[in-house]
Amino acid sequence: MSAERIRVRGLVQGVGFRPTIWRLAHELGLLGDVRNDGEGVLIRLQPGDPNDTDAIERFCARLRAECPPLARIEAIERTPLDGRLDTTAFVILGSDNSDIHTGIVADAATCPACLAEIRDPTNRRYRYPFTNCTHCGPRLSIVRAIPYDRAHTSMAIFPMCARCRAEYADPGDRRFHAQPNACPDCGPRVWLVDTEGREIAPAELDAADAITAASRLLAAGRILAIKGIGGFHLACDATNSATVATLRQRKRRFAKPFALMARDLDVIERYARLSDQEAEWLRSPAAPILLLERRDDPTLAPEVAPAQSSLGFMLPYSPLHHLLLADWDRPLVMTSGNLSDEPQCIDNAEALDRLSGLADALLLHDRDIVNRVDDSVWRVMDGQPRPLRRARGYAPAPLRLPPGFESTPQILALGGELKNSFCLIRDAEAILSQHLGDLEEARTARAYRATLALYGELFQHRAEILAVDRHPDYHSTQLGRAWAEREGLRLIEVQHHHAHLAAVLADNDWPLDAGPVLGILFDGLGLGEDGTLWGGEFLLGDYRSAQRVGHLTPAALPGGTRAIREPWRNLLARLDETGGWEYWRARYPGLEVIRRLEAKPLNVVRNLTARGLNTPRSSSGGRLFDAVAATLNLGGDTLSYEGQAAIELEALASQVLGALEGRTPAPESGYPFALDDSVRPWRLDPAPLWEALFCDLAHGEEPARIAARFHLGLASAIVEMGKRLARAFAVETLALSGGVFQNRVLLEVVVSGLRDLGLKVLLHRQVPANDGGLALGQGCIAAARATDA
Known part of the structure; x- marks a missing residue:
């Protein structure tokens, strides 16, 4: 039988995909090679036994069935090759730096195997806060370029020791080509400092290491700034009312609820009601904050979430967090490390400058955060988890566009003013950035521009069309207008609520030519077609146009x-x-x-x-x-x-x-x-x-x-x-979108009433109903209009 060239597209880099291919090839007696390149993974295969005529067929079936947990296969394309390959083995080749058409996997929570290692006193990674493998650990937060290789991440400055290098080179090891692979002998380190930057020796707090020392400071009622995967958090004991009140005053966040992190589900269940579905979502590799119905537990500081019926809980998602909360039978406040409305700090020097007035000490490490990535927030509504903020654990995983969008130019949709994210359209998919925040704040606007430039380079995206909101005063609109004029690009201005409608359609895989739906779009405000708010x-509309009927x-x-x-x-x-x-x-x-x-x-x-x-x-x-x-x-x-x-x-x-x-x-x-x-x-x-x-x-x-x-x-x-x-x-068919429909009571009554009338209702599933989903809608509207041009 002749050999085949197999192209695998999707999220297939940095997730243990090539080792899986290597294992399957050996088990099925196949010869050839595999490599990463700009389009995903490229395999060349032939049966070791020429009489085994369906070996490659079995390989493809098993590849789909045994896909690594963080991978997502979008397509497997098979092409026959002339003759047989000149090889007697199956090998893994180095990456090919060709044009980029593949994606980056989102940061993933610590897997059970790595967690077991950091808890095992006999393991060489015992209590090591940067333990990871191909099934977990940082991705977007540390990457500077594709292909996702160590040289293109902030781990490049940490040469691997012999033992880590052996794991990295062994296709049978789960750390084969795990780009952040490290251990205490060769990897990043963590240390504790006071607000002047002086290192605090763990022995000063009768602790064995910096993380234990940090835990003891938290137990003593102190507020800590903690460098995590995608940014800094401000942490304190959530049952210490005076400390939580102090954090509110320092952070100038006087009423907005704080997020909580708990060691395990048992701790969460003391403070919030938890269904099996919600427990599963909390334990997922994305490990988001999940809004849960609160219980009346008097031990939780009332200042955590004043005037709220819900609490935002997450589980530890990095080894550092697991180690920090190991002895805690109560939750920690774990809120973004910033002053109210500013972007989260990501750099050690910046944190010492910006957070020293908020925290009593800082837990730092020397693995650079390249991309700021906030915690994602979800809520179960109408029986399904739905995103309120899409960031860590989800971005920048691409979303496949619905049927009809197969041939579109490269489009950049710049999003709105509040809860901004932007969107790259290419190759029949949408790459939605992580949540970036409110652009009316100057530091956020600067971070927005920097992230735009990074994504452009990361995905080698060269926009042919820019899509913006119609509101002339939005920072994103002004940027898009100036950009289009400077570069001679086509600019498409999209009405705010039409973008909401298109976003929920795309979120439900509504085909380009499927016809109009009735959109019910309730939010704060957006500039209308008639110039009013x-x-x-x-x-009544689709991707191409929308008519205001009520x-x-x-x-x-x-x-x-x-x-x-x-x-x-x-x-x-x-x-x-x-x-x-x-x-x-x-x-x-x-x-x-x-x-x-x-x-x-x-x-x-x-x-x-x-x-x-x-x-x-x-x-x-x-x-x-x-x-x-x-x-x-x-x-x-x-x-x-x-x-x-x-x-x-x-x-x-x-x-x-x-x-x-x-x-x-x-x-x-x-x-x-x-x-x-x-x-x-x-x-x-x-x-x-x-x-x-x-x-x-x-x-x-x-x-x-x-x-x-x-x-x-x-x-x-x-x-x-x-x-x-x-x-x-x-x-x-009716489609609901806009930030007002993040109100669970309103959403569920409306949806139930419409369904009782025999109407089909579309709700958001992968992107937020609020303005965090606008860019997806803008991009789809621009793509539809470009397709018709």
Whole structure:
């Protein structure tokens, strides 16, 4: 039988793929060779026994079945070769530095085999915090170029000792070509310093090593900056209320919940409810933060997650974390190492400069972090884990584009302003960057530009088309416009909510030519086609175009961006437009919310609104949540983080409703909305809810029940609007996206109601519903338009 050339595409480098091929070839008596190159893995094979005619067929079947745990095979392409290979063995060849068309595997949590080694006193890697193999360890965070070889990573400065080199060279060893392979004799080291940079000897704390010393400082109530895989964390004892409060003051993060890390699932289950599905997700190689329903455990510091019904937990995902938490039967706060809104520190010198005022000591190491990678955040909603932030453990694993996108030019989609990520389109796949943050912060904007340049080089991506949001003031839009003009590139501006719609379509493998769906897109705001601010939208569309067929009734935003930070302004505007402020003050003079509003500069704000000065109108779903939250004084006068009021309103509602999978509350149980189909586009008007809500306030109704009634009323109104629009436009599929649909209560009631009507519902699965998914949608819209050009 003749030989074959086999091309394997996908995530197949740095995951033990070639050793698997080597093992299978030897077991099946096959001859030839394998190598990494810019397109993935290239194999040449022939049977050692010319009469074994199906050996290569069996090889391909077993390769798919026995694929290494971190690998992902996208395609196996087989081509016959003339004659037989001149070889008597099967060997692994060095990498070929050809054009790059392959991907990089995301950083992966410590595998069970490596974990067993660092716990075994007889093993040479006992308590070594940089233990890894081809099944686990850093990838994106340390890589500078493809092919993913040691010389292209931050491990290049650590020459392997003889024993590590022997493992690295042995195809039968799980560390064969594990690029970060190291041991205590040749690899990175970890040490503890004070805020002046002076090294603290472990003996000073009666400890055997720096990690044990760090653990003792944490137990003593200290705050530590800890260098991890993709950046620094600030850590402290999550049961020490005074320490957590101190961390909040130093970090200037006054209300946003802190993430937690626990040694094992038993510890987590003391503080949060945990299903089998959630436990499996926490234990996955990605090891994300997972939002879990909290238990009322009095030992957890209330400052960890004030006014929250959930807690964000993760398990240790590096040997250093495992060693640090080994003796902890309670969780640690493990929040990003930065001042509020700044990017996470990744460099030792930077950490000493930026974090010394926040931490009492720093646990450092000398393996450079090349790429900043925050922790990913997921939440189980409607029965499935769904991403809220896609970063460590997931990026930059490529996403296959749906059918119809096989031939697209190279496209760079630059994303939005908040929760930014960008997206490279090429070879019928999308490479979505890790979460980068809010570009309105100067340090984040600089990191964004640096990461853009790195990805361009890493994937040898040369954009032919740039895709940006239509909003002219976004940093990403301004960058894209200047770039396109400078390089003579085609620029495609994409409406914000159309991008949300395209993102959820691509996330569900919706084919390019499958026809339109009804998108229900609720978020903070985005610039609409008519120049106003949208945010509660019903769009009929696909990748190519979208028509606005319905929306929430717009309301004024007194003070513009100040109305986003100060929810009482939203409430005042809506009351003024629904009966007038004087009506509400006269009808409900004794209500606490009226007294709070009377203490504000109402005349100034109302005069500005009446004159139309700095008072844009918006159909924003997020701002409606803020206005309702303001009636209950959630978030206070000024919010300390984006979405705070809405998140606290959901937490209140969940006390009454909990998870609503599989059941639809009766429409009359929620506050009323009005649907006006006599205008085009149709309008969903929240005005009727205010009288019902204020009546509940006047009768002393519990805040949790008021929050629940608002959620149920809005959900019922969305379902009714969705049903009627679907019938009017003869569609059976609806797609939900936008940050508001990260609200589990709202999402599950809406989805249940729509499914009860026999409608198909598309939800996000791999990218966030918030603006972290915008770039995928922008890229797909640009690709669709380029395909049609």
